[in-house]
Amino acid sequence: MRDPKTIAVVMPAHNEAQVIGAVIANIPKKIRAMSVVTIVVDDGSSDATAQIARQQGACVVRHLTNLGAGAATLTGLEAARKLDADIIVTIDSDGQHDPAEIQSLVEALLDGPYDVVIGSRLMDPEGMPATRIAANLLLNAITYVVYRKIVSDSQSGFKVFSRSALDAFDLRSAGYEVCSEIIGEVYRKNLRYKSIPVKAVYTRYSQAKGQHFLNGINIILGLLMRLMRRV
C-alpha cells in the first residue's frame, strides 16, 4: 500500500436529519496524521439531511430518488475513488455505530496490515436485541451458502477497506445484499481481512431506522437469485 494520506468516511443516509449532525461531528478529523473526509450520500431524503451534513463540513452526493442503502454505499465508494482516498470507511448514519471507533478499525487495517477490517456487532452482542442476533446469524449462514465465506457479522455496515481492496472489488448488488457481496469479494480476491468487535447502539430511533423484516427477506431473495444464476 502506498503511504496513506486521506481517509474517506462514506455514510449512506436517508431522512437522518435528526441524528446525522451528531454522527458527523463525532467522526475523528485526523487519524495518524491522515486527513479524514466525510462523504454523505443523501439517498433521496425529503428532510434536511443534506443541508445538515453540509453544515457539518461533509461532502454531499445526492441521489434524485431513494435507491436503498446498498446503492447509496456504492455511490459513496465511487465518490471516495474520485477523491483518491487511500483508506475507505463505511459507517451507518443512524447513530448505530460509534464514530470514535473508526480510529481502532483504521489502526487495525494499517497494523495488520489487512485489506479489509469488519466491525462486528456479534463478537460482543451486549445490548443487541435477540431477534437481531438471530436474523444476523441466519444471514451469515446464507452468505456462507452463497459466497463460501463465514464471517462473524456479514451484514455490518461498519467496515474499512484499503484502496487496493476497493479497486479489486467488482460489486453489482444495489440492495442490502451488497454487504454479503463484499464478503464474497473478500473470499474471491483472496483479500486479507479481520473482524474486530464494535459497539452497536440500539436506541428506539436506530431500531426504527434499521433493517426491517422485509429487508431481510429482500436480502435472502437477492442472495438466492445470485445462487440460482450461478447454477
Add this chain to the structure above:
Amino acid sequence: MVLYAVKIFSLLLAAIAISKSYVDFRGRRESLQMFVFWTATWAAIVLLSLYPPIVDVLIERFGSGRAGLGTFFGMGLVFLFFVVYRMYVKLERIEQKLTKTIQEIALREWDRK
C-alpha cells in the same frame, strides 16, 4: 353458485386486463404482439371458466392414460412460476439500470460543484 361467481370474476378480470392492454397498445406503450398475446391468454381463461368441460376434452385428446386434471393444473402452475421468474429477472434488470442512471447523475452533479 360458486361456479357462477368464478365465471363473473374471470369475465371481470379479463375485461379489465384486455381493456388496459388495449389502452396501452393505443398509447404505443405496448407492442402489437404483447396486445395479441394478452388478449388471447385472457380469452382462453374466459373460455375455460365459461365452459369448464373443455378441460375434459383437452385431457382426453392430449392426455395419456395417467394424465388427469392434476397434470393439467400442474402444467399451468409450472408456467405461472416461469412467468413470475421472468418478471422478477426483468424487474431486477430495470431496477439495476435505473440505479446506475441515478448514481451517474449524482456523481456528475457532485463533480461539477
